Amino acid sequence: MCGYIGVFAKQPRAFDPNMFDAALRAIHHRGPDSSSQWFDPKGQAAFGYVRLGLVGLGNGTQPIVADEGDLVMMVNGEFYDYQRIRAELESYGCRFKTSSDSEIAMHLYRRHGVRGLKQLRGEFTILIYDRLHKKLFAVRDRVGVKPLYYTEHEGAWYFASEIKALLAAGVPAQWDHESYANRGFILRDRTVFNTIRSVKPGCWIIADESGLQTEQYWDWDFPGAQATEQRSEAEMIDSLRNTIEESVRLRLHADVPVGVCLSGGLDSSAMLGIATELTGQPLQAFHLSFEGEQAYDERQYAEVAARHNRAHLNVLSVNSTDMADNFENALWHAEMPFANAHSVAKYLLCKYVQSQGMRAVLTGEGADEVFGGYPHYRRDMVLYNHEHQDPAVIAELTRRLHASEDRYLPGGKNDVKWVQDEMGHGVSWLQTQSALFGPLAQLYSDDFRERFCNVDAYRQFYDRLSPRALDGWEPVNRSLYMVAKSSLPNVVLTSLGDRMEMAGSLEGRPPLLDHQVIEAACRLPVNMKVRGATEKYALREAMRPYVPQAVLDRKKQYFRAPPASESPQSKLFEMINDVLSGPALSNVPFFDPRKVRALLATLPSLSPAQRASADNLLMEIAGLCLMQQRFAVN
Numbered sequence: 001m002c003g004y005i006g007v008f009a010k011q012p013r014a015f016d017p018n019m020f021d022a023a024l025r026a027i028h029h030r031g032p033d034s035s036s037q038w039f040d041p042k043g044q045a046a047f048g049y050v051r052l053g054l055v056g057l058g059n060g061t062q063p064i065v066a067d068e069g070d071l072v073m074m075v076n077g078e079f080y081d082y083q084r085i086r087a088e089l090e091s092y093g094c095r096f097k098t099s100s101d102s103e104i105a106m107h108l109y110r111r112h113g114v115r116g117l118k119q120l121r122g123e124f125t126i127l128i129y130d131r132l133h134k135k136l137f138a139v140r141d142r143v144g145v146k147p148l149y150y151t152e153h154e155g156a157w158y159f160a161s162e163i164k165a166l167l168a169a170g171v172p173a174q175w176d177h178e179s180y181a182n183r184g185f186i187l188r189d190r191t192v193f194n195t196i197r198s199v200k201p202g203c204w205i206i207a208d209e210s211g212l213q214t215e216q217y218w219d220w221d222f223p224g225a226q227a228t229e230q231r232s233e234a235e236m237i238d239s240l241r242n243t244i245e246e247s248v249r250l251r252l253h254a255d256v257p258v259g260v261c262l263s264g265g266l267d268s269s270a271m272l273g274i275a276t277e278l279t280g281q282p283l284q285a286f287h288l289s290f291e292g293e294q295a296y297d298e299r300q301y302a303e304v305a306a307r308h309n310r311a312h313l314n315v316l317s318v319n320s321t322d323m324a325d326n327f328e329n330a331l332w333h334a335e336m337p338f339a340n341a342h343s344v345a346k347y348l349l350c351k352y353v354q355s356q357g358m359r360a361v362l363t364g365e366g367a368d369e370v371f372g373g374y375p376h377y378r379r380d381m382v383l384y385n386h387e388h389q390d391p392a393v394i395a396e397l398t399r400r401l402h403a404s405e406d407r408y409l410p411g412g413k414n415d416v417k418w419v420q421d422e423m424g425h426g427v428s429w430l431q432t433q434s435a436l437f438g439p440l441a442q443l444y445s446d447d448f449r450e451r452f453c454n455v456d457a458y459r460q461f462y463d464r465l466s467p468r469a470l471d472g473w474e475p476v477n478r479s480l481y482m483v484a485k486s487s488l489p490n491v492v493l494t495s496l497g498d499r500m501e502m503a504g505s506l507e508g509r510p511p512l513l514d515h516q517v518i519e520a521a522c523r524l525p526v527n528m529k530v531r532g533a534t535e536k537y538a539l540r541e542a543m544r545p546y547v548p549q550a551v552l553d554r555k556k557q558y559f560r561a562p563p564a565s566e567s568p569q570s571k572l573f574e575m576i577n578d579v580l581s582g583p584a585l586s587n588v589p590f591f592d593p594r595k596v597r598a599l600l601a602t603l604p605s606l607s608p609a610q611r612a613s614a615d616n617l618l619m620e621i622a623g624l625c626l627m628q629q630r631f632a633v634n
Helices: 017-026 082-091 101-112 114-119 163-168 177-181 233-251 266-279 299-308 320-334 342-355 367-371 375-384 391-403 417-423 428-443 446-452 457-463 475-484 487-503 515-523 537-542 549-553 571-581 593-605 608-630
Strands: 002-009 034-039 045-051 071-079 122-130 135-140 149-153 156-160 203-208 211-216 258-261 284-289 312-317 360-362 507-509
Touching: 002 017, 002 071, 002 122, 002 135, 002 163, 017 034, 017 045, 017 163, 045 071, 045 122, 071 101, 082 101, 101 114, 101 122, 114 135, 114 203, 135 156, 149 163, 156 163, 177 446, 233 266, 233 515, 233 537, 258 266, 258 342, 266 299, 266 360, 266 367, 266 537, 266 549, 284 299, 284 342, 299 312, 299 549, 312 342, 320 342, 320 487, 320 571, 320 608, 342 487, 367 475, 367 487, 367 515, 367 537, 375 391, 375 428, 375 475, 417 457, 428 457, 428 475, 428 593, 428 608, 475 487, 487 507, 571 593, 571 608, 593 608
Parallel strands: 258 284, 258 360, 284 312, 360 507
Antiparallel strands: 002 045, 002 156, 034 045, 071 122, 122 135, 135 203, 149 156, 203 211
């Protein structure tokens, strides 16, 4: 695990080592063990690297320069099953200079070209500079677990593990107005910072003197609606279990101890159960508790799972004051606004885990996005995709849908209608996004609203999906794909994943986001993902041997921090109120301060559900205010 910055100049230049020093200081938390730089003698490229050692502790320093001098490489992340690939490469005559897993990427590239990197399995980003051909290759893992950002600045292409490294290297900190208005920082490869983009998951970028070229090397793929599954249900579940067990086994390999982040839900409890079985010994488990908040606290179930596996449970209790005190630091690491303080809580948990001497943890991240664990997938199944389901159950679920309370603020617009008409059915996740964040437009300044009120964000999102995707797929699988292309890499794996983990110099390893696990899940029929009222049906059945019955039987609880507005006297709500009532709001160019403060004043009169919805908007706006100050946005 590490952080890096790489620069490829269109014309040779003298690189400033002080610039690289500043960039690496900004991401020191990603690699506190060592720091190093490499400068191309011909002035075409330069690399800077900070390292957190997990494999090959004694000789894994990067950048790695080939003995022939023609290739230079940096890797952030981990390659699993690398011993097998390394042995195969050695049988072909490849000579390794380190014991690190990273070096296999250089030899795969030398032997097979950039397409050889498809053999890699894990969570990673890679930069390879080919000095002979004057090309730089930037590669991001299939799902987007590890971040990689890029921009063009003063005649060069800059790539970095975090945005703050680019800013420290001299890239101007400016808001991307259009990206914020069309939610491009969630729906696309944009960020809230102007000209700075993320390399898309499952893609590589080739930079040379003529510019950039992007190619996709992997994508989520689902069977057609008319496909027939030949395996029995038991065979599908057994196969899925075997695939997940292998994924966990691979992620337990490290030269340091590996613990488990344990929420108390199905996913993390299963990871703990499998890891305990594979290692044959009790493990260190880490739990975040919202003590005293019954609707949000899962400690009792984490304790059940820990006892079941004889794990040592380490509990961090977090309250409103803790989240208020660390809100700005979490924003600094997330590099994007968030709508709930669970990102702050995750930041605190990761710092705590690292303080207990742990450098790597297994997580259950991604299970809901892979196996259909959210209510909007169930809603899509009930309304558009209920073939092979129990008709009586579907009738009852339909009745419940129509009786549900309106949870959102008024003022949103039906800006997903074009997508729904084009697809021939609704997509509940898009409808939720539109209903939740659409009312933001009512808070825009008149000028900003006039410029961006007709951006048609969801059509832009749909138009940029792969033309090979969606055709012939069932509605639930289409919904899974859309989430995989947006909120999974851009929210879940950012403000709840890598960025919070690396803030604590901690590597998170999510076995359920292994690409072979995803491919196995994609092949499952829809009624194995959502069966009646049961989400993640196949995962639940596959993990049954590893999860205590009390956890299997519990009602699903999402990882959310209590909304700040639930406790108006809390320090977190006071902080948000102070930020939005102060001068910082006027400096953010998107909003009319009077409208924002009017919404703040109406909170007591809203229903609990609508108050929670408003809380999301106000927290995001407060986050933008604090980012404006912390990042010195111009």
